[in-house]
Amino acid sequence: MPKRLLIFLFLLATAVPIFAQKKDRFEQICERTSVVTSHKNLPQAFKTADSLYIAAKKPLEKVRSLILSSELYHYTGEFKKAICYSENAHSLITQMNDQEWLAYISRLLAKQYRQVGLQERSRKYIVKGLEASLKISDPQKRNEMAGLLNQEMAYYDIELGNYTNAIQYIEYSLKYFERINSQREDRTVAASYQLLGDVYFKLNDYPVSESYYRKAEKLLREGSCILGLVYNGLGGIRLKQENWKDAELYLKKAEKIADTSRSLKLKKAVYSNINDYYEGVGDDFKASLYAVKYVRAYDSIAARNQVLGIKDLESPVNKNGKKSGQLNMAKNTAIIILFISLVGLIIFFRTKQKRQRSKLRNIIRTQLRPITQKSVHIFKPSHDFEFANISVEEVAEKDSEADKRRNDSLMTFETESKLLELLEDFEKGKLYNNKGMSLSFLAGELNTNTKYLSYVINQHKSADFKTYINRLRINYIVDKLINDEKYRQYKISILADECGFSSHSKFAAVFKAVTDFSPSAYIKYLDAEKSN
Template structure:
């Protein structure tokens, strides 16, 4: 990065009140930094932001430099660090009296927590930010900040399934931005239209949904996550219309953006629709490939959310440059730890190669334990299970968030308990192998509605309905393979049909995702284990 560019960046920071006329100041700084610096040299840009923090004398200047670092880490896709720097900026807010920057820090944190799945914490920062924004003197900046914060509230209501409320907040957002400033806010206004498209898609009003998607598309000139969601939304409408040709066109555009994007939510949404497209045209092989991609995106999103559910405090936040000696020690310790881990991994895999059969025996025993305690609805694998999930809420907020959602849906605790009992009975049978199994099908069988059932499965079974059913199916067929030798003689397609999968390939991909073995390899190891130990006794399912 050239010296002249560093000087320019420094001037942007120190002259924020003068430069921030078109957009609120920090956004303008981040945009220029992103265009001129980030794509070429993120580490150098971060050093610059760090040096600005060191030279800052006033608390407000420190807040600005910390938020700049947070935005840079956001651009790099490092959400954990971006939140750490954002929280550091938040810790200094008690020392400043600037409504604009108070609301801006809250708006940034509400966005980041939404992106990592902590929706209740995101809502908390959004509501606080709206209150601070009301005190901004500059009317244009006030409208822009309120526009972004109302957009965050719409995201939250969407997540809760409160679609009328989401529409209301998006209307507030669009009114705040105003028609006179569309050129200055094209991307965020396009995001509002894209959210409206999603809302009306959920409400099955596809004509209105497509109209909003097209409005969003008309405002976006370059590839971005919002444009990917727009293409995916239109592709989803074409799938509902069974217009396979147009669906393929839009979904290819969406995939092109998703593959190069850091957004796991975009990848998950796009791969799910493409899987449905290939299922619709009968190409089961390609459908299975995208089913695996969907599972990987789902698991990555879950893993990222898990990082933020642990309790955090000020001591865990990054303190830039104030304790450089401690940071250096930590870095050196981390390097040593990494080397030790690498050595350990090498040793582990060498031992693993020599003891493959012993490992497989342990896998079988672990799976039997999982099967015998199916009522806990845990996946087969004990670590890094492909179909596992956790609450995306913070540990401290989890209970009250669940109570709120139950109250919103008017479901009593007695109803929730009864549904859990019915699910326990469902798991003990084999109805989940029915090829017509779906959320609506299961809700009808349990004499309840889909909203209640989806809530209970997500809250108590740690999965969405599709993952929950697939988990039960794989548990079922593994139990049969272990306890009934005749099943090992069946063709894979017969096993797939036995547990309700629509194709050989889809069954094989999901089976491998759960067990780390293909069905044929799994059967081979079972046969080998049976020959080497005739006295092994496998318990039947409960």
């Protein structure tokens, strides 16, 4: 063969794949983004999908990029956005005569509407997809799409409790899959077997159910979401048979897949069965843990179902479907008690926090008044002396009821008025911060006796001596914290020393008794008020 002819044949052989690669480049980028990039770098996958839509020159390329965005949002659990993109793709494809893509998008919408609980909308797209699938010219693709759409119809009937119809549609799907000569269909065939296992389980035919689960298991790879449903089904059968050991084995396998899966349906089913398992073996603590997990998955599904703001008007499932899909009475009771307790705790702590904040604001408002307008006492009188019994070594003297009665009869009105004026002058100073402050010390400073002083404080300050001094000290330090920012930077021990307390702990105890806040919490609140 001449040398030139060989070169020509070589160039021809290499040019065809290169041309084909260039021709299918858009499709290759879409496929790579969906399969590879979405798992490694999801934000980059979204950017690629947007770029593909902008770069698309043909209507079909726009459709493909919209479907890619829909699949990515579906993968992240944003079903509203996923459906919006699918609907846009459907609007475009209906303007084109491409039955293959019309069937594909119809099946995608049917699946998405099913997963948000809109069964009738799902069925509408199943019917539309089946009609389009019959017009697909390629036998392989026609049979594949018809099989998948029959699967979707089976899901629809299972939700309604029409198990006989569901079995019929699953068998149709298997017949279509048998006509496809491809190893890639193992997963879709396994999904049909898993569905049959679920249906026969609901019909209480456990041997037949297990046989179909086993068929599905042989076709699936480790970690598959469908395999998780298979293990959960096998675990459910063992629960019904009260074979606790084997039930635990299968449910552990199912849980391992569920914990790493994005499928809320799988999580809900697995956590429900594990809850039943622990109830069966008498472990109420672990049963309650999985009851909470079940409720979270259930609530997530409910929230997802309401994301479009559309009421599902489909028919309710029959009694058997309801019974199998609900927790037993004990489980529901445990969940209700758990939630009521949680709500009660939240309300309690929020109410307490609100009261504390209200009290603190009142303190701050009082402190921010001009000095001439301030009342001597910024705190309400406490008739039960809630903090009077706190041990502080610097004020130790006690007064008795007998002393009060005696002083009441001996003290003249002029002496009482004079002593009250002296106390008001005392409050305007800082002498109360003296660490050696005591009843006898103050009596000496005011040139009176302890009995008279004790009587006036009790009668006019609505407190005993210890409470009175503690209030003045905390009043002083609160004023400093509000009006002098540098005090907020001091350590608590320095603040304690500043107002006459001998230790950090005594100061903190009295401060909290007066304000309902610890010193550090009070300082944080002041800083937050300032920033606001």
